[in-house]
Amino acid sequence: MNQSVMPLHSAAELIDRYDLSGPRYTSYPTAPQMREDFAEVELLNALARSVRLQRPLSLYFHLPFCQSLCYYCGCNKVVTQKRQRVLAYLRRLEQEMADYAALLGSHRPVRQLHWGGGTPSYLSDDEMHLLMQMTRRHFHLADDDSGDFSVEIHPGQTAPSTLGVLRELGFNRVSMGVQDFDEKVQAAVNRHNSRAQVEQLMTQLRRHQFRSVNMDLIYGLPHQSAESFAHTLEVVQALRPDRISLFNYAHMPERFNSQRLIHTEHLPSPAQKLEIFTEALDRLTDSGYIHIGMDHFALPDDELAVAQREGRLQRNFQGYVVHNHCDLLGLGVSSISSVGDVYWQNTRRIDTYQQRLDQGKLAVERGKTLSRDDQIRRYVISELICHFSLSFAELQYRFGIDPFMYFAPELAELNRLAKDRLLTLDSKGISVSGHGRLLIRRICMVFDTYLADSQVVYSRVI
Structure with a gap:
């Protein structure tokens, strides 16, 4: 429709x-309406109802680590070169998995799995193997590629060989944060990935037969203009990803400290942003992409576009999805769960998250029963x-x-x-x-x- x-x-x-x-x-x-006086019994009751209904599961893992700081980013992240922190975090993640599996059972089919962040591709290949082994130990993941298993990658920091590892682990969707190919824009926000790197990754993704590739782009970044962004879109259109997310940069330095590193005088004006978005919208739709809604585009044969045509498209904490019949279980620092008519969120502080799991407690900080x-x-x-x-x-x-x-x-x-x-x-x-x-x-x-x-x-x- x-x-x-x-x-x-x-x-x-x-x-x-x-x-x-x-x-x-x-x-x-919305998430800000969750209450800190949310009682754990509300969560337990939701999980008990989920067990009775036997709805399939959607798992979200928040992997917060980043190698470098992207100035525009408002995600919950941990920028560190201390890679030993990953294993300590994965141990707590497995504890959280075990806690929920004890409450939900380990036989429920997992229809959807997503690694978000942060930068999930910060993990080494061995650490990715370990996390997937942990997940399969506690949850029932299909081995026939029928699930919707996706992962976010930083194209400037991901080796092409890692894509083969991800495919071997069962991932069939990838989302890469390109943002912009203009070098001046990249320098202004400290986010670097070249055209050659992205092209090489796209070649490998197609070779390994990933089902869908999404590219994230951002408009409204410093030094952007309609002309400069048109060059980025030309490259993206030539690579023909299955999905494109065209996000509006929201400059809120009072809320996100990293955005204070962006010079306000270099940001495009509201009129310029409107022009960038207008031309991007026209370019993408003229080249065959369907405007799914808001900032999302997909090729006509992509599952999002098909689900929208068939009236099955839904929206949850991960954005537009085709598996909203699942109970969403969020694992890791700051992750959000949606089980039936109950939402809850883990603490946003990694030290608190790890301490609570070490104490044998769930890391939930707030929630809401609808x-x-x-x-x-x-x-x-x-x-x-x-x-x-x-x-x-x-x-x-x-x-x-x-x-x-x-x-x-x-x-x-x-x-x-x-x-x-x-x-x-x-x-x-x-x-x-x-x-x-x-x-x-x-x-x-x-x-x-x-x-x-x-x-x-x-x-x-x-």
Whole structure:
């Protein structure tokens, strides 16, 4: 049901009006709504329900170590040259796996596995082997390549031979953080990977028959212009990755210390950022990529595009996914779990994470059990952000509510957005327009009851 997106330059006035700061809605309620007084019994009850339902699992491992500091990065990371820290961390990861396996059972099929970070490719080949051995010891991973097993790599710090190791371990998807090929931009953010390195990796990925390759790009970095970024896109388009994530750089130095190393005067203006995004959007869609939503693009035969066409696309803490029927178990420092209607997050401090596991405790720091209203709004936001539409009949069927009464204030606000042609609203439901797709986060914000009292600083919608 993906339709072409209208050119952004024809909607500049609407963008100016609606381009506010807001959540990315990888969940609803969003992560900042988790409570530190979250009781462990809520987690245990969620796991017990998961055992009864026997839903398959999705595993996320947060591997926080990095060899160097990328100035733009807002991820939870540990920049270190002390590689012995990895083994100490992996020992705690295995302890956490054992704790959860005891509660969930080790026979549940794992449909999805993801190594994120940090920089997972910081691990040596032997350490990668060790982590996978630990995982298979405690969880049931399929050996027939039917699972969705993905890993993030730094293309400037990954040996081509490591890709063969990853494929041997069962990984069939790779996401590489390219960001930009312009050397001046790379120097300004301390993130280096050459065109030759990326091309060599792509050759190896295709040779080892990885199912899907994603490239992360960032617009809004220092010294970027529409012209310079066009050169980066030319290289990316020639390499033809299956997916492209085109992230908007959110400069928030008051929140992320590393961003203080970026000179504000070198950042493109809002108008320049808009131009970069406009031209990138046009280039990618003209070359055959489907705009999945927000900052994600995929080739028509990629699973994300297929799932969207078939109405199966979902969104969780890992972004757009096709396996949201799974219970998501996050392992490692700062990782987030989503089991049924309960979310929880591990502590963000690696020393605290390791100490708690050494004490025989789970490393959970905060969490939230969703209310019925949360569940209803989660469904609405998921439908809008994944499929750009909402059926009132389906909403009424699922939750037994009258949408016009339950969401009377929200529908009144949507009428204003409808007048600006961001969406159409009628008795059947909501359908988001081409302009509205670019502002889908703003549309979803209408249904977010937590925003009014939130003190969180979010990135801008565009």
